[in-house]
Every structure is written in structure tokens, then in C-alpha cells.
């Protein structure tokens with residue numbers, strides 16, 4: 001029987017246009033949550049929210065640019081005016097960086113763009129969400145960090161730094177918000193089969209090489225990441241504060 005752990009809860013998901021965010025939005029809705037799907041890709045979140053509604057779920061959508069603070073405030077205002085509050089936020093929107101082995105080829109523009117979405121975006125979202133979470137008695141923030149929050153890969157300094165930053169920011173916010181009953185934690189995917197991965201590794205031989213480096217021997221599905229997001233959002237994770245769940249098939253063990 002399908003569990004309904006989030007019946008009546010209002011859940012906000014950024015980056016819900018595709019991949020991990022969409023999988024989490026669907027999973028929260030299937031468990032009774034009222035879900036706001038937010039993304040830069042307005043058409044995608046509109047279609048995804050309609051699909052959830054057609055499946056019997058409760059959903060709304062809004063365009064957001066998480067690298068823009070007023071846009072994050074509008075996203076939270078939309079959530080509160082549509083569903084009456086905010087209980088759980090999944091801050092997941094992110095972008096990859098180009099891979100270039102020459103460190104000095106990372107341009108200042110690329111650095112600012114990646115940090116703007118991946119790190120500023122998490123801070124802006126959490127800053128905008130906190131008053132609404134406190135007002136509604138909200139209980140959980142989950143941020144999408146990465147295996148790249150713990151290890152470095154060659155040729156992607158902006159992405160690695162942004163995801164290390166998400167880890168630090170998650171710890172800092174966890175300490176500051178726990179007194180309000182808000183648990184802040186992070187999910188740390190390894191390699192996941194999403195459009196972001198497709199963009200980074202179009203060639204089949206590149207995928208095979210990637211899989212060979214993952215101890216479990218395969219790439220994760222977005223649903224496998226969503227499972228841990230829902231766990232962190234649930235009452236079963238009531239004592240997890242500033243934790244990192246590495247959903248990476250063993251990638252960061254050695």
C-alpha cells in the first residue's frame with residue numbers, strides 16, 4: 001500500500017523541471033503533499049504540475065531564477081498564497097560547469113554563473129523560505145549537494161567549489177535553524193541519469209567509463225535520489241540535523 005507521509009504538507013521543490021527535482025516532486029505528491037514545482041524552465045514545470053494533477057495529486061508551478069533573490073521571494077509568496085504556508089523545502093536547482101583541464105580557462109563569468117545558481121541560489125532560497133517555514137511550523141529543508149561536495153574531479157573548479165559551499169552552508173543553516181524546529185540536511189548524489197548527465201556525457205563509451213568507476217557498477221535513477229530526499233523530509237529523520245546522505249553507489253568511499 002502507498003504510504004501518505006506528507007498528507008496536507010506544503011512542499012516546495014526547485015529545479016523541478018526535470019531530473020531529480022521532478023522525481024522528488026512526483027514522489028511527494030504521490031504521498032499526499034501539495035507541491036509547488038519551481039524552475040527556470042517555466043513550460044516544463046507547468047507541464048509537470050499538470051501531469052501530477054492528472055494523476056490525482058495537488059500541484060502548482062512557478063518560474064524561478066534561484067540566482068536572483070527577488071525571484072526566490074516571489075516563489076515563496078506564490079507557495080504561501082496558493083497553498084496557505086510552507087512546511088518542507090527541497091532546494092535542488094543546479095547547473096553543471098564546462099569541463100576543462102586547464103584551471104586558468106575557468107572564466108570569471110563561468111565562475112560567477114555557476115556559483116550564482118549552485119551556491120547563491122541555495123542561500124537565496126533558504127533565506128526566502130525561512131520566514132514562511134517558521135510561520136507555518138515547517139520542519140525540513142533539504143539541499144542538493146553532491147559527491148562533489150567531498151571530492152574534486154579534474155577540470156571543474158567552479159562546480160566543485162559551489163558544491164563544497166552547499167555542504168558548508170547546509171551545516172551553518174542547520175545550526176541556526178534547528179532552534180525553530182527546522183532540520184536542514186543535504187542529499188549528495190553521485191552520478192544520476194538526468195538531462196544534466198546527458199549533457200555532460202553524450203557518448204556511450206563515456207557513460208561506460210563512468211559506470212566502471214562507480215563501485216555499485218551503474219548510474220543512479222532520479223527516483224533513487226528522491227527516496228532519500230523524502231526520508232530526510234519525513235518524521236523518520238527527526239534526529240538528523242546537518243547530515244549528508246551520500247546516494248552515490250560508493251563513489252566517495254575511496
Ligand SMILES: NC(=O)c1ccc[n+]([C@@H]2O[C@H](COP(=O)([O-])OP(=O)(O)OC[C@H]3O[C@@H](n4cnc5c(N)ncnc54)[C@H](O)[C@@H]3O)[C@@H](O)[C@H]2O)c1
Pocket residue numbers: 014015016017018019020021038039040041064065066067092093094095096117121144145146147188189190191192193194195196197
Ligand atoms: N545528475 C547528476 O549526476 C548529479 C550528481 C550530483 C548532483 N547533482 C545535482 O542535482 C541537482 C539536480 O540536477 P539534475 O541532475 O536533476 O539536472 P537537471 O538538469 O535535470 O535539473 C536541474 C533543473 O534546474 C533548473 N535550473 C537551472 N538553473 C536554474 C535557475 N537559475 N533557477 C531555477 N532553476 C534552474 C533546470 O532548468 C533544470 O530543470 C543539481 O543541483 C545538480 O548539481 C546532479
